[in-house]
Amino acid sequence: MIKLAPSILAADFSKLAEEVREVEAAGAELIHIDVMDGHFVPNITMGAIVVEALRPITKLPLDVHLMIENPERYVEQFAAAGADYITVHVEACTHLHRTLQLIRSTGAKSGVVLNPHTPIETILHVLEETDLVLFMTVNPGFGGQKFIHSVIPKVKKLADIIQEQNLSIEIEIDGGINEETIIPCVEAGATILVAGSAIYNAPNRAEALQRIKAAGER
Numbered sequence: 001m002i003k004l005a006p007s008i009l010a011a012d013f014s015k016l017a018e019e020v021r022e023v024e025a026a027g028a029e030l031i032h033i034d035v036m037d038g039h040f041v042p043n044i045t046m047g048a049i050v051v052e053a054l055r056p057i058t059k060l061p062l063d064v065h066l067m068i069e070n071p072e073r074y075v076e077q078f079a080a081a082g083a084d085y086i087t088v089h090v091e092a093c094t095h096l097h098r099t100l101q102l103i104r105s106t107g108a109k110s111g112v113v114l115n116p117h118t119p120i121e122t123i124l125h126v127l128e129e130t131d132l133v134l135f136m137t138v139n140p141g142f143g144g145q146k147f148i149h150s151v152i153p154k155v156k157k158l159a160d161i162i163q164e165q166n167l168s169i170e171i172e173i174d175g176g177i178n179e180e181t182i183i184p185c186v187e188a189g190a191t192i193l194v195a196g197s198a199i200y201n202a203p204n205r206a207e208a209l210q211r212i213k214a215a216g217e218r
């Protein structure tokens with residue numbers, strides 16, 4: 001079974017609540033929230049105040065992707081706002097163990113994110129602290145970019161390690177997911193798939209979501 005996490009980065013921000021309710025009704029399993037600080041990535045988006053505003057309007061878990069420097073400074077704030085998953089970039093964390101432990105101490109699930117060129121060896125020593133590994137298949141910063149296929153072998157390699165070591169870690173993929181690119185992701189072992197523009201820019205969001213999901217489950 002796979003789970004789809006629509007990214008609200010591609011939604012209409014003037015009616016965010018409606019946009020979230022629409023994908024929930026269409027069968028989404030999580031809501032992906034892209035937090036950007038203009039330093040770690042060349043774009044600025046939203047903060048914990050948006051997570052707090054969305055918390056009461058959906059029952060779905062909120063998957064908060066922190067594309068920010070020094071994410072440890074904001075973990076408690078996002079957890080208090082209602083984040084269910086908090087993911088931090090390995091490239092932004094000097095003390096990764098500590099940051100993942102901090103996330104878990106708030107009750108949220110801990111996730112670590114790898115940019116497309118970052119090797120999985122950078123996270124092999126924190127797997128015990130990790131509930132979720134998120135692989136970027138675009139360089140973070142913007143929606144609507146092209147899927148980078150060379151990430152797939154990395155996903156497969158980690159999926160094998162998780163299986164060999166009998167760990168319970170979910171694998172998520174983010175960037176350029178559509179009904180074609182979802183197929184190699186699922187084959188490689190991903191179970192949570194983020195999709196922004198492929199859902200929100202579609203004329204019929206519910207239909208697009210169902211089509212992407214069906215392609216992944218085929």
Ligand code: DX5
Binds near residue numbers: 065141174195197198
């Ligand atoms: C990229 C973000 C993604 C993005 C996905 O920096 O982390 O979550 O919104 O958008 P699409 O699906 O359009 O690539």
Ligand code: ZN
Binds near residue numbers: 032194
């Ligand atoms: Zn994201």
